[in-house]
Amino acid sequence: MELTDRINGMLDLLQQAFERQENFVSDASHELKTPLSVIAGYANLLRRWGKDDPKILDESVEAISRESENMKRIVDQLLWLAKLGNFSLNNTVFNLYEIVSDIVDGYKMTNTKHDISLSGDASVTLDTDKNLITEAVRTLVDNAIKYTPPQSGVIKINIARGADSVVISIADNGVGISEADRAHIFERFYRCDKVRGREQGSCGLGLTICKSIVEMMGGRISVESEPGKGSKFIIELF
Numbered sequence: 001m002e003l004t005d006r007i008n009g010m011l012d013l014l015q016q017a018f019e020r021q022e023n024f025v026s027d028a029s030h031e032l033k034t035p036l037s038v039i040a041g042y043a044n045l046l047r048r049w050g051k052d053d054p055k056i057l058d059e060s061v062e063a064i065s066r067e068s069e070n071m072k073r074i075v076d077q078l079l080w081l082a083k084l085g086n087f088s089l090n091n092t093v094f095n096l097y098e099i100v101s102d103i104v105d106g107y108k109m110t111n112t113k114h115d116i117s118l119s120g121d122a123s124v125t126l127d128t129d130k131n132l133i134t135e136a137v138r139t140l141v142d143n144a145i146k147y148t149p150p151q152s153g154v155i156k157i158n159i160a161r162g163a164d165s166v167v168i169s170i171a172d173n174g175v176g177i178s179e180a181d182r183a184h185i186f187e188r189f190y191r192c193d194k195v196r197g198r199e200q201g202s203c204g205l206g207l208t209i210c211k212s213i214v215e216m217m218g219g220r221i222s223v224e225s226e227p228g229k230g231s232k233f234i235i236e237l238f
């Protein structure tokens, strides 16, 4: 009897894992199908009228290029997720402030519409995977930029040493996230604004990747936010 229960328990777990896998494949296919059908639609338009109508030609080329960028981003993020499944950390000791400062300088050079700044403890060092931390911080800064209107958009990154942890926070004064959405944002393919999100080239994988990275390092990621006022993402590494 006990054995039967255990076998049934195992079968349930297998079934759940199988269903998760199936859902993942179907969600990923859906995300890729949308830009593909837009590209196919514009290619069709080009074939029929694009050769004679410069306006249609311009619009189609623009849309095809935008949608292929979207597809590339989705595929890159899917590859990241797949890689993280069997990744081993490549740890080195490094100065966290310097690494984040380089990231922030990069953003300042390409983005002059937001006021992006870094503050905090310049002496903090970490012994972990530098590339993965860079990826996690970049994802959070990318989001802060994406979800903060440029006019008077302020993004503040801070590094601090807690009692038994290192804390990296990325705060913005953008659109914010409702309490209901906050419960789901770390789930795969979750977007708060389904329509605008896709137009902005988001696919709901960034925070999933970020959370996986932080958890692989034995850390924690959390969010504080007020709709209309802004959001603050906090990474704690122990």
Ligand code: ADP
Pocket: 143, 144, 147, 148, 172, 174, 175, 176, 177, 185, 190, 191, 192, 193, 197, 201, 202, 203, 204, 205, 206, 207, 208, 231
């Ligand atoms: P993506 O940005 O590609 O959609 P993410 O997993 O990074 O995917 O984010 C999931 C959702 O969480 C986003 O679609 C967005 O609605 C919300 N979100 C993430 N970061 C922020 C932020 N800084 N401000 C407001 N909303 C955010």
